[in-house]
Amino acid sequence: MMRRKTSNMTQYKSPLLNLLHSRGHVHQCTAMEALDARTSRDVITGYMGFDATADSLHVGNMAGIMLLRRLQQTGHKPIVLMGGGTTKIGDPSGKDATRQVLSDDTINANIASIKTVFKNLLTFGDGKSDAVMVNNADWLDGLGYIPFLREVGRHFTINRMLTFDSVKLRLEREQPLTFLEFNYMIMQGYDFVELHKRYGCTLQMGGSDQWGNIINGVELGRRMRDVELFGLTTPLITTSSGAKMGKTAAGAVWLKPERLSPYDYWQYWRNTEDADVGRFLRLFTDVPLGEVAKLEQLKDAEINEAKKILAFETTKLAHGAVAAQHAADTARETFEGGGKGGDLPSYVLPVSGSVAVTDVVVALGFAASKGEAKRLIEQGGLKLNDRAITAVTATVTSGDLDSDGVARLSVGKKKHGLVRNA
Numbered sequence: 001m002m003r004r005k006t007s008n009m010t011q012y013k014s015p016l017l018n019l020l021h022s023r024g025h026v027h028q029c030t031a032m033e034a035l036d037a038r039t040s041r042d043v044i045t046g047y048m049g050f051d052a053t054a055d056s057l058h059v060g061n062m063a064g065i066m067l068l069r070r071l072q073q074t075g076h077k078p079i080v081l082m083g084g085g086t087t088k089i090g091d092p093s094g095k096d097a098t099r100q101v102l103s104d105d106t107i108n109a110n111i112a113s114i115k116t117v118f119k120n121l122l123t124f125g126d127g128k129s130d131a132v133m134v135n136n137a138d139w140l141d142g143l144g145y146i147p148f149l150r151e152v153g154r155h156f157t158i159n160r161m162l163t164f165d166s167v168k169l170r171l172e173r174e175q176p177l178t179f180l181e182f183n184y185m186i187m188q189g190y191d192f193v194e195l196h197k198r199y200g201c202t203l204q205m206g207g208s209d210q211w212g213n214i215i216n217g218v219e220l221g222r223r224m225r226d227v228e229l230f231g232l233t234t235p236l237i238t239t240s241s242g243a244k245m246g247k248t249a250a251g252a253v254w255l256k257p258e259r260l261s262p263y264d265y266w267q268y269w270r271n272t273e274d275a276d277v278g279r280f281l282r283l284f285t286d287v288p289l290g291e292v293a294k295l296e297q298l299k300d301a302e303i304n305e306a307k308k309i310l311a312f313e314t315t316k317l318a319h320g321a322v323a324a325q326h327a328a329d330t331a332r333e334t335f336e337g338g339g340k341g342g343d344l345p346s347y348v349l350p351v352s353g354s355v356a357v358t359d360v361v362v363a364l365g366f367a368a369s370k371g372e373a374k375r376l377i378e379q380g381g382l383k384l385n386d387r388a389i390t391a392v393t394a395t396v397t398s399g400d401l402d403s404d405g406v407a408r409l410s411v412g413k414k415k416h417g418l419v420r421n422a
Helices: 015-022 032-041 059-073 104-118 145-151 165-172 184-199 208-225 262-270 274-284 289-295 300-319 321-335 357-363 370-378
Strands: 045-051 077-083 132-135 203-207 230-234 346-348 354-356 382-384 395-397 406-411 415-420
Touching: 015 032, 015 059, 032 230, 045 059, 045 184, 059 077, 059 203, 059 230, 059 274, 077 104, 077 184, 104 132, 132 184, 165 208, 184 208, 203 208, 208 230, 262 300, 262 321, 274 289, 274 300, 289 300, 300 321, 354 357, 357 370, 357 382, 357 395, 357 406, 370 382
Parallel strands: 045 077, 045 203, 077 132, 203 230, 346 415
Antiparallel strands: 354 395, 382 406, 406 415
16 A cells, blocks of 8 residues: 555664664655564665756755665665666646757766766676666657557556646646647656566665556556555655755756866755754755764754854765865865965956956856856955955956966855966
């Protein structure tokens, strides 16, 4: 029987479920007691799917990635499923618009780029609990349309499909839903069946918005192969103020350093709201729970030390210990020593020796447009070498650079960038 809530059990037989529960990862599970029995008795294989709509994953994906990491930490085998096939359709969950259709070359390039995101998060190999990366284009691209509808489509009713949030919410908002997107849940359900057939996979994990799609896969496994499959979701992660996790004024918080520097990633976590520090330490780091309990009790200025630990540990997972330490050192020099850390984003002064401040602000990613940059100046939020900029027509010139050929541009107290000589 399907459940929409986690079990009332406070202690599980399974180290996996104990770990997931204690660190706040569990939102829903299809059959908690049966999954507890299975994972306490056997090494299981579980998967999480990621579509290749960009060349990097982002912080919003970290809740799911950490589920795979916890699976491996407790001796089970994770599968990273790349949606080389499903990306051609587009997941309608939480979307009001049809996704852009990407070419096969773009999708494959994105997958190749995304692979590098996992190098510090999972151990890949041929061992019993080593992770593997799989592309669902391997089976979806070769499907014959009519045979697929006869074999798989007959297990899905339109009546039921219309009740799932990914479809219902789009229709309630009177936004178009293409027939292509409508097929996404069938494809995802089939992925689970195919992964069971090929790899013995019995657990699908995902965000809470994937609950309906996950249930489809569990039921399809029972109908097509007469097997018991399991689904587990993690909560939708929002900040204490209600903001969606992973979004900033400058855009998505990407996991690849080419998209977002390790320093900016570190700074994102350093700016966590006080009330979220303990929860995020549990969810997104491996810091022992006893230490987390002590850190989240810190108050006022002392909570900043816990935020620095959160920033270091999350950056270490995404970018490695060396990059995390560089980011921490840069932050310390910048904020505590008044220096100009080498990991700060920088802008090279043009040959003319002068550039509009608004151009620099946009180039550094501190504002999305010149208009937004001008508003920052008008609100008194911009400083050059710790002196307030008051004119929207202000420029940065070679005369503003110090003996090292560097000037520091600051937005508020937490964002800093450099202007350098070529």
